Amino acid sequence: MEIAENITWTEELERLDVLLSQGQFELLLPGERYGGGEKEIWLVYLMNDAAESFLVFHDAELTGTYQKEYEGEIDAALEKDGEQYVLIVRQKETVCTLFFSRLSLEVHLFDYGKTGHFWVDGYEYLRQIEFRIAILRDKLEYLGEAFCTEEEMRLASLANFPPLNFCCYPAVPDQYLVPSCPWWEATEEAITEMKKLASEAGDKVLLRYLALYEKWQGKLLAKQIAKLLHTSRHAKVVDLLEKKLAREAQNYPKRRFTGEEGTQIRKIQEQAMKRKKILEAEGKRASLLREEPFFYARDSVEYKVHLMIWGTRGKERVVEVETFKISRMQQ
Template sequence: MKEKLPFKNEYEKLELLLSQGQFELLPEEKETENIRLVYLMNDAVESFLVFCRAKLTGTYLPDFQGELWADLNQDGDQYVLVVHQEDTVCTLFFQDLKLEVHLFDYGRTGHFWVKGYEYLRQLEYRIAILRDKREYLGEEFCSQEERWISSLAEFPPLNFCCYPAVSEKYLVPSCSWWLVSEEALQVMTQLAEEAGDRSLKNWICLYRRFPVKCVAKQIARMLHKVKHAEVVDLISEKLARAASVYERRDFGTGCLKKKRGIKDYQPHRETAEKILRIQEKAEQRKKQLEMSGKQVEVLTEEPFIYAKDSVEYKIHLMVWKQEGKNRKVEIETIDER
């Protein structure tokens, strides 16, 4: 049946979700007959599989975590998806399945879950979510530069092997531990050449000949040295530039600045007011730090637009400092408190 489906690509994505035990439906919207299933959600993309002209029957468990299986059949001009959440069954009747994708600028995103060389962990995180976008959605959703940079997800001196952005209990490796790809080696060689970093380039050549853990760890140590800062900054700049072609998440603050004196002009006025206060506090603090001679980078932590999550809007100020030969940062978080 799969080969005959008019939505073959979308069904393959549905199969992928189900094989991973993922089946999170968004609450049904009154003004539409469609039902959305969360597909890929991160700072770079919010995407859904949309069951068109759909109806849900049976019992759906939104907080279910366990083994599930499903079966798809055709009944006349509609399709029937039966989902078993252990002993509980829900059924989706629908007429079409489509992919809905919203792409966002992720180049200045910040989540500070693990301490120590946070700027490298932020790079690891952004590269990882870019790699997820490429793998889950396809290369047509990535620019040529994004596809090039995403290969660094398979470069252990920079990926989860050495600088994981999340703690070990939440870590889901995107590839085998300590396995480096030839594509990643080529990208890092080009970056070292562009930055004029001959010693790092030599170590990468050695890594190509001996792709072992001890060499990877040595290169990882080099990445946080002042001597090799230009390469790290170059990766960050290229990633930010590649991501900047996408829109920023809109929380209504731009409109709020123009219409601050008008009451109830938008449904989410309270949220927009809160975010605007955080942005103003962050800008004031950034100016204070820069006046004292500090180098400051602004990173933002944002909730999703199209699906509710527990993340609250925050701005992180990454304040650069040098300790001997090492390059480090201090993090100041600006929130509503």
């Protein structure tokens, strides 16, 4: 983004520059965001299960042609006329101009500890952990330490631990995978955090593997450690990590849906809980996870409740997934 000489860089402008350099320019106009004002326009910043955040243009007016579905390179320039900023954005052949008085960051944090997305089959419980660590890492990277607990910052380091990250247990299909770090490269912080978990869980075998991995990193040893994580013998360390993530996530509120939408959501939650009790009466363990739409960026998506039903296959821990869902009406 080109910036005029009479403009002083701020943290918010730096965030804007990062988005534009990535080709990201998804605006929410008045009426498209829950609880928004008439003189504000919102630029989607970080949106995931853990956070919904926006760069807010105050006293805003948009002119020209804005392509909401545009994907590609963006050319942008920021000027200032008196107290008014002028952002000029070119999306290929079209140009739009955004006038505003100031720019601020708006952040809403949510409980992500029991979210579930089942896009890839096999060892789904590990893929849920990989996903939560990934969105936690994104929260730390994009929003900063002020929006994370100290424990979250330590756990986020595991995004750079190949036996557990996208290298071995990607939560999304290959065509949507965007690696956040080099393939098969672990950081010292990630290995240290994993060793702490193994020690706390009393997993001496895993500790020995991690000591080897610390000295001789590579794809082969990473895959061997990944295989350990889905066996019953090493269940304690996996369950401990899941509990730590859930505990930290409880520092934040859950998304609360009201009206007819909230009524329908409560109905499927009750259905899932009823099924969970039946399974538990049969001596089976079942974990209830939710897949929910964003709260502030209102669109047509589905709310789902998933039951992960635990079992074993030889030495391995496996799960079956049952899903309860409703269609969410366009707001």
